Amino acid sequence: MRWREHQRTTFLVASGLSTAGSFAGLTAKGWILMDGSGNPMVLALHFAALAMPTLLVSGPAGVVTDRLGCETVLIRSQWGLFGAGMLGAIAIPLSDGALQIGLLLLSTLLVGVASAYELTARNKYCALLVEGPGQLAPYITSFSVVFNVGKLVGPPLGGWLLAWTGAGLALAIDAATYLLPIASVLWLIKPNRTQEHRSVAGAGSSLRAAWTGSGPVLRHVLRYTALACLVGFFHPGLAPLMARDLLGPSPQALGLFTSVLAAGSISGGLVLQRHSRWLSQRPALLLGSCTVVTAAAQLAMARFSEPSTSSLGLVATFAIGAGTACLLSGVNLISQVGAPMAIRGRMAGLGQIAFLGGGGLSGLLAATLSLTLGLRGTFALLGTAGLVLGLIELRQRGRLRLELRSA
Template identity: 65%
Template sequence: MRQARFSLPAQRNLFLLASGLSTMGSFAGLTAKGWVLMSGTNNPLIVALQFAVLALPTLVVSGPAGVLTDRHGCERVLVWAQFGLLGGALVGALAMPLTSGALQAALLLLSTLLVGIASAYELTARNKYCALLVQHPGELGSYLTSFSVVFNVGKLVGPPVGGLLVALTGPSLALLLDASTYILPIVSVVWLLEPLREQEQRSQQGESASLWAAWRGCGADLRHVLRFTALFCLVGFFHPGLAPVMAADFIGPGPQDLGLFTSVLAAGSITGGVLLQRNSFRLSQRPAFLLGSSALLTSLAQLGLGIDGPRAWTLAMAFLIGWGTAVLLSGTNLITQVGASQVLRGRMAGLGQIAFLGGGGLSGLLAAGLTMRWGLGATCAVLGAIGLVIAVQELIRHSQDRLTLASD
């Protein structure tokens, strides 16, 4: 029997640390790109386009990513995806010092697009890979939700770091930091981690390995979870795409104002993520209650942003939006993983990405168009009201529903 360099708990912590540092660099880079695009164009649609090109590739590639992960193995796909993330980030890092104007904006968007494509593969493979770092199935829910906490800590630290670097040195250093942090997960997976590879179940060739087979085979409960998440994200997950516009309108026009706004969003996300992580087993058994209540909180906070209040009020609403959306997204991922059999988990991760990132990418474009027509406050109020109706209906109709967790 082989002797691992590190115990499984140590490997889990190492993988979390590498992912968290990479996330911090990613958000520093996204903050820098958002500020460059906002200051260069002053066009909400262009700013929203950055999140759209980050998120919308999931509609096209998350399905194939899930199929590839289940067919060829999560570890192999994870490494490929991490090298893709590094390459995409380098495009942005090189665009800043070497180009300017419209070409620079186009290359920054191309960089984000490449990162979005690679991220779809990385997240799909990582979800299934996590199951190979736990000894018992009961540990999986807590470990998966730990990534939400670590992700949001990176989202909390990254934007002010990016804003500070932009203010002090310009955006080039922030984008270089973004690219360099992708090296850490590559090193950890290729050389340091030794997962329980024998536990992985792969799909066979043929119709049973398709995304459609996973959709049919996952059961009515998980299909409902995916449909609800996609619908709500279409109207309630626009803040990542419009964060620079929201910060400039509600807080101030500087890069550090953007860093403050996104950090408050992240602080709310951390709070919600920690509560979910500590109650992951119990909450995963009541999917409609978990997702409906988080959607309700998000909608109420969006309605609050429609009120012309002081700066502290805006930041409080941003905190609640971060809380609600983090629980919604992490909860969807948790439910679809622990509720599906191991052989389906790569494809379920792909379907989950299509639901929340695909819906979110479209939501950002929708909100940008409404903002240009009605203004930001009215847009937040209208979309918040629609989301409120969706959330309340889910809670009334399904809040007592229970999910049977997969045994493997």
């Protein structure tokens, strides 16, 4: 129905604006922390405060989503995001020095916790806005495109707001963008709540029960994703080092590098969205191909990661962005369309654990290897491992099929 399509668009646009505001706020806080402390370790703590809660809280967030209902958890988590963003805004005029740094880090920590709940609830909520399983796959993957567009435009927006409005007002404006999805869910969208199936109290509502009840195909998808991320998802943590070796040590070089990564992520997301239904039924083909693309790009970076071959290195950077974006969006898509409605919140949580856990360990592994092998040697070793892993998946399970669930 036409009004359903308008509702889906409204929710997607509101979420996209909120995502851009979130990246703008994180960029602004990162600059404030670096300017105020001059300590790179504070920036590392800032990233950890954002990422670690998502890894630790995603499982419980999925359990709560399936128990209380996705709409309830979605609204509460969005209010949590708004409150966490406002904490960072009021920290600027009301504090300074170590106290201000502590409040900004606390703000980001709370954003990370609320984001884990928001993502698990949003994934399940999408099923209440579509008429059937055929519409769910492209709608879920559209959020990957929106996320990566936000990742592209958010950081420069945060810098612009800092320059024109000052730190406190910039963070307040960024926090206000969280009100957009809240307003859309409360007043503009009428989901089909009868489609939602909730879990009941007891052992059947646990994360373990969802893992067991998801079936062998989805369990394999989660295990494979964790392993693929372990060997291929280290670029978020090593981006400054990769940009320095490829383009030089300037901030402009890092900006260009991250922009090319984001452009690759957007392009990969668009391809996945266009073929989402067909690819979601072929999980090994989708995830194995993403691993092969990413690994081949890493091997190319081992060959071209120096200023004299920067143009070829940027092509490889684009491919890394596309491959990893499709891998992460792909496991999220597969875990939703292939699972019963009653466990989709927990499946979203398990998916986050798989790629954030694997990706977090990947960054530590790559950093350790780079100290002994150098960055190019790290690219060569992990790229070779990823290529072998992806080819084995395609050869052994390339014909694997997944039945799409309507409820």
